[in-house]
Amino acid sequence: MAGSDWTCSLSAMHEWESQDYEPSLPVSEKSNPLTRDIDRASAKCIVRMLQACDAQMFQEETGATYQRLLGERVVETVVEVAKRVQLVLKDPQDSLVVLSGCGTSGRMAFLITSAFNRALRELNQSSVYSYIIAGGDRALLSSQEAPEDDPKLGMLSLKKACEGKKRVLFIGISCGLSAPFVAGQLDFCLQHPEVYTPVLVGFNPAHQARDEPMPGCTFTFRSVVQRMQELAKSQKAFLINPAVGPEAISGSSRMKGGSATKILLEVVLSAAHAATFTNTPVTHKGILQHMRAYEKTLDKTYAQTDGITALLEAAGQSLLCGRRVCYMGWGSLALLGLIDASECIPTFGADYEDVRGFVSGGYKELNNNEGPLISLGPDFCIAHEDFLHLILPSLNDQDIVLLVYTHSDDVSEVAELARRVREKTSNLHAIYHRVDGDTAAAVQQEDFNKLCLSSLKITWPSPASESLLHMQWELSTKLLLNAVSTGAHVLKGKIYQNHMIDVQVTNSKLYCRATRLLRKLSGCPESQCEEALLKAIYEVDELTVGITSCDITTHTLTARNRSKVVPLALVCLLTGCSLVEAESRLEQQPIFSGGTSSTMLVCVM
Ligand code: F6P
Secondary structure, eight states: OTTTOOOOOHHHHHGGGSTTSSTTSOGGGSOOGGGTTGGGOOHHHHHHHHHHHHHGGGOOOTTOSSOOTTSHHHHHHHHHHHHHHHHHHHSOTTEEEEEEESTHHHHHHHHHHHHHHHHHHHTTOOOOEEEEETTOTHHHHSOOOGGGGOHHHHHHHHHHHTTTOSEEEEEEEOTTSOOHHHHHHHHHHHHOTTTEEEEEEOSSOGGGSOOOOOTTOSOOHHHHHHHHHHHHTTTSSEEEOOOOOOOSSTTOTTTHHHHHHHHHHHHHHHHHHHHHHSOOOOOHHHHHHHHHHHHHHHHHHHTTHHHHHHHHHHHHHHHHTTOOEEEEEOHHHHHHHHHHHHHHHHHHOOOTTTEEEEETTHHHHHOOTTOOOGGGOGGGOOBHHHIIIIIGGGOOTTSEEEEEEETTSOHHHHHHHHHHHHTTOSOEEEEEEEETTOHHHHHHHHHHHTTOSEEEEEEEOOOSOHHHHHHHHHHHHHHHHHHHHHHHHHHHTOEETTEESSOOOOSHHHHHHHHHHHHHHHOOOHHHHHHHHHHHHHTOSSOOHHHHTSOHHHHHHHHTTOSSHHHHHHHHHHHOOOHHHHHHHHHHSOTTSSSOHHHHHHHHO
16 A cells, blocks of 8 residues: 555544553654554655654644653743743853753754854853753764663763853753663752752653663652653753654654754754844744744655655665765754764664765864764765765765755855766765855756756745844754655665664664564564573573673673564564574565565564
8 A cells, every 4th residue: 555655644644642552662663654554655655754753843732642852741841941941141251052962962952052153152152051861972983882871871961061060951862761871960950959950851750651661760750750840841841742743763863852852952942042132022922933933844854755855766766775874064054964964873783884975074064072083984074075075986876876966065165066976976966955046056056956856945034033043954954864764764664664673772762673673574572572681691592690690781782782682573473483593594585674564574473
């Protein structure tokens, strides 16, 4: 069915909200009924499915089970938090607004604080925003999942970032209300209310916050949330946690989780800036209007179904041939390219060469806390010059290069790069944002179009505010790149139904997700699935007491150096064979790559 046509029924749109739908899982971990068949869908259907999933972010609250982005309570809290930011902006001396998170949540924290500090600089104001990402700046460009499990590390990094500050508004982001790193920071804020006001942003209802014990802690994420709920009554803490529906690829919070984080926090900070610098009070109506502008951004972006489909097919084709996808970007849109590319490694088990992002200006444009990270290795070389030296010479027509820019970038520089790329590959495409009525750019673009195989051009109405337009471009680009990289990996056969089977088991959340997945796909009891997982991690056919007595942290640290542990465990569970045999079966027939995964699941059985 999904191969030819796909329409989204109203019941599928809302099915996840039923109390009976995967009741043991929080919203952020549920599988989305809309994408159940995404692994067998055509490129066009994949785009439509992603569109329907993203649209769930803006579903109305009336009659809904969970509070939603546009719901009364969420908007009210956003108003209150914006007013707190306004207080800091009015009196920035000894004050700070800190945004912190793990993985995509930390990357969004970086992106947002960079943009709003830049806005302050342009107004000759001092910076008040700071970001923290678990694992440090290297996590902006690579997956660093072990530090996410460390509440003490979270607490210490917050303490360090706020040294000497008398007033701190701390915004902890954890899409699943689950990251111990963030829990440690929130707990620290609760213990020091004279300095810290904690805000939690996430996308599960409070009662679904993670309740597992954390090493060395007396609290869990849920108990921290409960303490915050109590304080929220007197506005000493704030929770912004609308449900946005399950992710298109189960648990992949880089998608809607990341987008909704960006939307919410940009709305908060924009309202605070407008109140402080243009005397526009923070109002319920204003907040709602800004959120609606993002909803329109979604519509405008996905109106380009054919263009997105073409990109997704081209990228999928490159990955299927074992070739590359390169995003060449300018300005902050390039950062979204860097982020999207780096997330393909943990999300799809991709090699770092598969999807790469490059930014004009390199680390100067990035302007991250720790400065250039080139010494960490070639995967941290991110400038266009690096691309020209390291990548371009080996490109051919099977590699796709995607230019990502706007009419405010130096279009002649874009054209120059395009010409150089065309000498090596004709597989050149563009994503271009422009403003209505910009005829000069339109003429320039005509010539440029001839160099590109496809050009996805989005024309935006002349803006009331430049900064809003820029934020819309960014969200639109994030949606487009997420669609391209997700769709391309689906076409490559990396997904079974709407699950990533070859999930890395590099932290406790992923360990639990892997065990659950094995249970779902094998039908075996949980204890047997965990045993199979451990055998694959430790590469043994029999578990010793030495192994079973270790904690999850040891298991996940060991798993860091292993590959394909979940597929191996699955083959063992389905066939009863030994690990060595499972390995050779996977080698002959990699179950979840290069074709329809469901038939391959049958193959290994
Ligand atoms: O552990 C990996 C990961 O799932 C990332 O993919 C994600 O961005 C990160 O954890 C953060 O998750 P959360 O926002 O739910 O804390």
